[in-house]
Amino acid sequence: MSTTSTTESSPGSVALHQQLWRVAQALQGIRDGRSGTAVLEQVPAHWRPGVQALLFQVLRSLGRAQALRALLATKTPAPAVDALLCTALALVWDSAQAPYTPFTLVNQAVEAARRHGLQRQAGFINACLRRFLRESAALVAQTDGDAQARYNHPRWWVDKLRQQYPEHWQAILEANNRPAPMALRVNARQCRVADYLQQLQAQGIAAQPWGEHGVQLAQPLPVQRLPGFAQGMVSVQDGAAQLAAPLLLQGLSLPAQARILDACAAPGGKTAHLLEMLPLGQAKVYALEVDAIRSQRITETLQRLHLQEDAQVLVADAAQVDAWWPQVAQGMPAVADGGLDAILLDAPCSASGIVRRHPDVRWLRRPSDIAQLARQQERLLQALWPLLKPGGRLLYCTCSVFKEEGQWQVEAFVARNKNAQYLPAPGHLLPGAASVPDNPSGDHDGFFYALLQKTKAPSSAAHACG
Ligand SMILES: C[S@@+](CC[C@H](N)C(=O)[O-])C[C@H]1O[C@@H](n2cnc3c(N)ncnc32)[C@H](O)[C@@H]1O
Structure with a gap:
């Protein structure tokens, strides 16, 4: 089977069958564990917007498409055939949302198979899709009882949200399947x-x-x-992410030459927002990032925004404090307990709050990832806390709606660290105004924020998170 198009096209002349083939290839890449960003990078630049739009629509309907494919072909076809069949089904199953007429989509999917060495399988794809067109209402109804098909998220994800948000889980899932505003x-x-x-x-x-x-x-x-x-x-920058810098800085009295750490900083959106809010020369912001390649994006961000002057980009694992702390502590007066005025910990997470923008995420994550990420977040929190001055603040956030990475993580931290006290913060924000449907300004990604202050003496007045 050939994996490249027989006739590459120039901008503006991309036939639908070519786009469908590219989308199916991208879907195969995601099924093999590569991210949506990585697979789209393989698509020629002039094709990318069109392929991305179709791929995102496919990923938002993939649960339904897979369930329909299982009804139409009980034996799983070869990966390339299955990806093309699921691509077509995802685009065609809901005729109100279909980007082209169902017959056009079916014809073009069959054409894509023919042109890419799948002549033999083209007949099978044609038969499955035409049967779907004839019996669509009955077939869709048969898949309605399957949560993965109905909500287009893995079953474990639906179950987790149902347990953690008994009132809002459906609204969260529905919001996740809508495109996000810019x-x-x-x-x-x-x-x-x-x-x-x-x-x-x-x-x-x-x-x-x-x-x-x-x-x-x-x-x-x-x-x-x-x-x-x-x-x-x-x-x-999404509206929810724009809350980080104001939450950390507002009401915080900073001394001259204050030091602020952004512990997981790439690509630098929140580092930049902190600097934009601070008067020039008031504080130094250290932007720490473990991934050297991603750290270059922080530098680029700060250069474009003309914010390099008060910033220093460091490449290191934030939890390996000995490796990077000497660069920050240079010239700092000796302090018994840390020396930073403020820390932003935008920790690596499942990204379960930003699936509107990254519809691949739900299909890439595994249930075991959540506990593993929660351990990583705990390790970062525990390593960074001693670096904060008494009276200093740490803002912990994740772009996740899962409580293991948010509320429960911070509750456990505060229980272990008696000198950590809650300041007001939003807690879990749900995506797409899922919890406040009548409030258009609530249309933001899912996020979690907890703001902690280090007390001078052990705290006895911790109250509930959020
Ligand atoms: C959620 S993203 C940060 C987004 C960033 N704060 C912004 O607003 O642009 C998390 C970042 O943390 C980095 N990271 C993960 N583990 C880390 C660690 N142990 N130390 C430092 N950075 C880490 C990841 O490479 C990723 O770039």
Whole structure:
């Protein structure tokens, strides 16, 4: 079987069968454990927007498509055939959402098989899809009882949300299957939100203010079309992620030459927001990142936003404090208990809160990942806490809705560390306004925030998280 298209096309002339083949290949890559970002990087740049749009739609309907495929073909076909069949079924099963007419999709999926060395299997794909078109209502109804098909998330994921959010689990799953809005953060060192909104309006771009430094666009746009993007006036950042810097800094009195650590910093969105909020020269922000390649993105972010002056990028495992602490502690007055004024720990997590933007995530994670990530988060929290000054603050956050990575993680930490005290913070935020459906400003990703203060004496007044 050939894996490359027989006729590559020029921009603007991509036939649907070519796109479907690319989407099916991308799906196969994700099934083999590669991320959506990695598989899309293999797609020629001029094809990418179209392929990505179809792939995301497929991933948001994959549970349904797989259940339908199991009804249409009891024996699992070869991976390439199965991926193409599931791609077509995911796009065609709900005719109201289908991006092309069902007959066009079926014809083009069969054409894709024929053109890529699957001549023999093309007849089988044709027969399955045409049977689906004839019997779609009955076949879809047969899959309705299967939670994976109904909610398009793995069963274990549905079960976990059902247990942890008895009131909101369906709203979370439904929100996860909708595309996310595009949100921007205005660089407070360069521009006010009201002025940026005027600039957008002058360009005919509809938008509304969001939170303290944010703007939400009515329609997503390529960043090149955003006024002032190249000059660093604005960054793309979801509304929930924009809460981190204000939560950490507001009400915190910083001494001259304060030191702030962003412990898991790449690609640098929250590092940049901290710097944008701080007057020039007030504090040094250390951006720590374990992945050297990803750390380059922090540097690029800070350069575009003109924020390098008060920042230092370090490459190290944040939990291996001995490896990087001497670079931060240089010239610091000797302190008995840490020396940092504030720490942001945006810990590695399952990303279960951002599946609207990364619909591959749910299909890549395994149930055992959650406990393993929770251990990593615990290790980071425990290693960093001693570095905080008494009276200093640590903001712990994850882009996860799972309580093992949020509320339960922090409750266990506070129980172990008697000098940790809760300050007000939102706790678990649910995606797409899942918990506040009438509030349009609640349309953000799923996230978790806990803000902890180090007391001088052991705390006796810890209250419930969130
Ligand atoms: C959720 S992302 C951070 C996003 C970032 N705060 C932002 O707003 O742009 C987590 C980052 O932590 C990094 N990371 C994971 N384990 C780490 C560790 N032990 N020490 C430092 N960085 C780590 C990952 O490579 C990843 O870049």
